[in-house]
Every structure is written in structure tokens, then in C-alpha cells.
Amino acid sequence: MPYSVVVIDPGHGGEDIGTRGVAGTEEKTITLAIAQRVKTLLESSLGVRVVLTRSDDRRVSFDERAAIANNSRAGLFLSLHLNSSPNPASAGAEVIQLRQGRLAGGRGRVVDDESVALPAPGGTTRTVDLVRWETAQARHLDASAALAETLEAQLRTRVTMSARPALDLPLRVLPSVNMPAVVLEMAYLSNAGEEGLVQSDSYQDNIAQAIHDTVVQFSALAEERESR
Amino acid sequence: MTRRWLVLAGVAVVLLVLAGWAVSRALRPSEAPAEASAANTELVPPTAGVRHITATLFYAGSDGQSLVPVRQEIVLAEGVVPQGREIVSAQLLRPRSPYVSVIPEGTRLRAFYVTDRGDAFVDLSPEVTSRHPGGSTAELLTVYALVNSVTANLPTIRRVQILIDGQEADTLAGHIDLRNPLERDTSIIKRP
Ligand SMILES: [Zn+2]
Numbered sequence: 001m002p003y004s005v006v007v008i009d010p011g012h013g014g015e016d017i018g019t020r021g022v023a024g025t026e027e028k029t030i031t032l033a034i035a036q037r038v039k040t041l042l043e044s045s046l047g048v049r050v051v052l053t054r055s056d057d058r059r060v061s062f063d064e065r066a067a068i069a070n071n072s073r074a075g076l077f078l079s080l081h082l083n084s085s086p087n088p089a090s091a092g093a094e095v096i097q098l099r100q101g102r103l104a105g106g107r108g109r110v111v112d113d114e115s116v117a118l119p120a121p122g123g124t125t126r127t128v129d130l131v132r133w134e135t136a137q138a139r140h141l142d143a144s145a146a147l148a149e150t151l152e153a154q155l156r157t158r159v160t161m162s163a164r165p166a167l168d169l170p171l172r173v174l175p176s177v178n179m180p181a182v183v184l185e186m187a188y189l190s191n192a193g194e195e196g197l198v199q200s201d202s203y204q205d206n207i208a209q210a211i212h213d214t215v216v217q218f219s220a221l222a223e224e225r226e227s228r
Numbered sequence: 229m230t231r232r233w234l235v236l237a238g239v240a241v242v243l244l245v246l247a248g249w250a251v252s253r254a255l256r257p258s259e260a261p262a263e264a265s266a267a268n269t270e271l272v273p274p275t276a277g278v279r280h281i282t283a284t285l286f287y288a289g290s291d292g293q294s295l296v297p298v299r300q301e302i303v304l305a306e307g308v309v310p311q312g313r314e315i316v317s318a319q320l321l322r323p324r325s326p327y328v329s330v331i332p333e334g335t336r337l338r339a340f341y342v343t344d345r346g347d348a349f350v351d352l353s354p355e356v357t358s359r360h361p362g363g364s365t366a367e368l369l370t371v372y373a374l375v376n377s378v379t380a381n382l383p384t385i386r387r388v389q390i391l392i393d394g395q396e397a398d399t400l401a402g403h404i405d406l407r408n409p410l411e412r413d414t415s416i417i418k419r420p
Binding site: 011012016017018019020027062081082083084085086087088089090094096162163164169170171172173175183185188189190 | 288290291292293328330361362363364365366368369398399401402403404405406407410
């Protein structure tokens with residue numbers, strides 16, 4: 001495995017409960033439960049370290065989530081959420097990546113990262129890449145698209161997919177994440193059937209297994225890219 | 229003697245507190261009734277004789293994952309900013325049946341202004357976030373009903389930034405990035 005670390009980001013937390021189902025199921029509770037299930041599965045069967053951006057019920061800011069991910073030097077970042085729609089019949093999983101235009105800083109151009117030479121021991125210099133916090137995701141958009149595609153294919157064999165399963169949206173959590181990253185909306189809590197489903201062991205295991213297989217497949221892809 | 233003074237002082241304190249309460253009540257802007265009526269008001273066409281325009285407003289598509297454009301008569305106003313206020317105010321109201329609003333109930337327009345770069349700022353009351361159902365789909369519909377209604381009806385406006393209670397905001401419900409102005413998105417519009 002070229003990846004020794006994977007970051008799983010359980011959406012919402014603390015006073016931010018996320019969305020709520022008709023029967024009262026809270027998004028923040030299910031995202032944490034599934035994140036913990038993913039952590040157990042990946043660590044026991046792949047030997048990777050899984051970093052959770054929160055491991056209990058508390059609020060974590062978007063910048064903190066990105067900082068935890070970036071400091072862990074992980075191979076991929078996956079944010080877990082549950083969805084809501086004005087139509088109670090809306091159902092299924094969606095994989096969302098960052099919309100390209102969002103990294104223009106709202107000014108119509110993508111700002112370039114720069115590198116600087118810093119003095120190193122022995123009178124030499126070393127080059128350090130400076131990555132702009134606001135646009136760190138820019139250099140990973142192709143890899144994030146590949147990650148989204150892999151995850152969608154893995155989910156498709158195990159859970160119901162939404163009528164629009166792949167989306168690119170201006171998501172708040174992604175721009176500062178300096179690695180391939182996507183958001184997974186697992187199911188609709190506004191759908192009574194799916195609200196019941198997401199609490200079941202079998203559903204949570206299916207999601208965890210889809211993520212497991214995505215990590216295996218995506219890291220093989222990354223290894224291939226690196227060896228070329 | 230001391231006792232009488234104590235009683236008098238006590239009465240004075242009670243009177244002062246009552247007076248303060250009465251003044252603060254009188255000075256408080258009468259927000260609650262306006263809010264309640266706004267939340268329950270259905271969008272009705274302007275009465276005959278009032279000059280009007282036909283605007284395109286956006287409501288929930290039948291799949292719950294898209295917006296439908298609906299032609300609606302609204303009051304004609306002189307200039308981009310007053311017309312923008314009319315458009316957003318109409319978008320916030322409950323639509324006629326069978327359309328379904330994607331704006332949380334009770335949301336009011338606090339301010340609407342336009343920069344010389346052609347960015348509109350739509351400043352909404354806190355209900356737009358505190359009463360939002362959450363979920364990225366519902367949030368996307370709320371955000372782009374506003375962005376699209378402004379840009380579709382005011383050709384000089386290119387982008388829209390949503391403010392909450394006069395402040396820049398991260399998101400409405402935890403997903404869609406509101407830190408920068410957003411351009412129109414026609415990909416979520418479905419013709420009915
Ligand atoms: Zn969420």
C-alpha cells in the first residue's frame with residue numbers, strides 16, 4: 001500500500017447536528033458511527049492508519065478538518081454526510097467533488113503555488129513548496145475525480161445510488177485539503193426508508209466495505225501513476 | 229424612619245425596573261409580527277394598476293433534486309437595486325400551489341445591494357440558516373434559487389453573495405461555500 005494514512009471526516013458534530021430524519025435520527029451521529037466502522041475495518045484488514053477529524057460528538061471547524069488532514073500527510077480524504085431533499089422520495093448515494101471554478105478565489109483565475117529556497121544545514125539550500133491554503137485542492141482535482149469515480153463504482157454494487165450520483169459542487173470543506181478528496185452523501189435522511197436503513201449493521205458494513213475497496217483500488221492507481 | 233425609607237427605596241426600584249422594561253419594549257423594532265406574516269404570506273400577483281414585470285423565480289423540482297423556473301408577475305421598481313429587492317422578496321414568499329419553496333420559512337430580506345463589479349449582495353435574516361433542514365441537496369437548492377433568481381432577472385448582475393444577518397457566512401447548512409460570490413448555475417434547473 002503506498003498510502004499509510006487515510007483521513008475520514010465525519011460530517012457535522014456538537015451543536016451542528018446536520019440534517020435530521022422524520023424519526024429524529026441525527027446526521028452527526030450516523031456519520032461518526034460509520035466513520036468508526038470504516039476505521040476499524042481499514043486498520044484491521046489493510047494495516048493503514050485511519051485519522052478521524054473527530055472521534056466524538058463535538059464541533060470541528062472546516063479549517064480544523066483540513067488542518068488535521070494536511071498534517072497527517074494522508075493519501076486521501078473522505079468526508080461522510082447524510083442528505084436531505086424537499087421530496088421525501090429522493091434516495092440514494094452521491095459522490096461529490098469540488099467544482100473547478102471554486103478554486104479561482106472568486107476572481108476568475110487560479111492562483112499559482114510557489115516554491116522558495118530555504119537555507120539548509122551545510123550551507124546548501126532546499127526547495128520548499130508553498131501551497132496556498134485556500135486553493136490547496138487545485139493540484140489534486142484530477143486525482144479527486146479519479147477517487148470519485150472509483151468510489152462511485154464501488155458503491156454502485158452495494159447500495160442504492162441517487163438519480164444524480166456524481167456531482168461537482170462548491171463545497172466548503174474541500175478547497176484547503178491538500179490531497180485527493182471527495183464528499184460522500186451516503187443516503188437521504190429525509191427518506192423514511194433510508195433513515196431506517198442507515199442505522200442497520202448491514203448497511204453500515206456495506207458502506208465501510210465500499211470505502212475499503214475504494215482505498216485498495218485507488219492506492220493501486222496512485223502507485224501506478226508514481227511508477228510511471 | 230429607616231424602615232419607611234427602605235420601603236420607599238424598594239418601591240422606587242420596582243418602578244424603575246418597570247419603566248425600563250416598558251421603554252425597552254417600546255423601542256424594540258416590531259420584528260415578530262412582520263416575521264410571522266412574511267412566513268405565512270403567499271406570493272400574489274400585483275393588484276391591477278400597479279406596474280409590474282414578469283420575473284422568473286425558482287422552486288423545488290418534483291424530483292427534489294432540481295429547481296423549476298416559474299414565471300411570476302412582480303412589482304416593477306425603478307433601478308437595479310430596488311428591482312433586485314422586489315425579486316428576492318418575491319422569491320422568499322410561499323409560492324402558489326403546487327410549487328414548493330426551497331427557502332426556510334420566516335426568512336426575510338434585510339438588505340440588497342450591488343457593487344460596481346456587478347456583484348449583488350443578498351443579506352438574509354438568520355432563519356435562512358437556523359430553520360434550514362440541512363443536507364447538501366436541500367442547501368444547494370436554497371442557494372441557487374437565490375443566485376439564479378437574481379442573475380436570471382437582472383442581466384447586469386453576474387454573481388451573487390449571500391450574507392446572513394449582515395455577516396459573511398461559511399455556509400447555510402454545512403456544505404455549500406458562501407465565502408465568495410457565486411455565478412448562476414443552470415445545471416440544476418429542470419424545465420417543468
Ligand atoms: Zn452534511
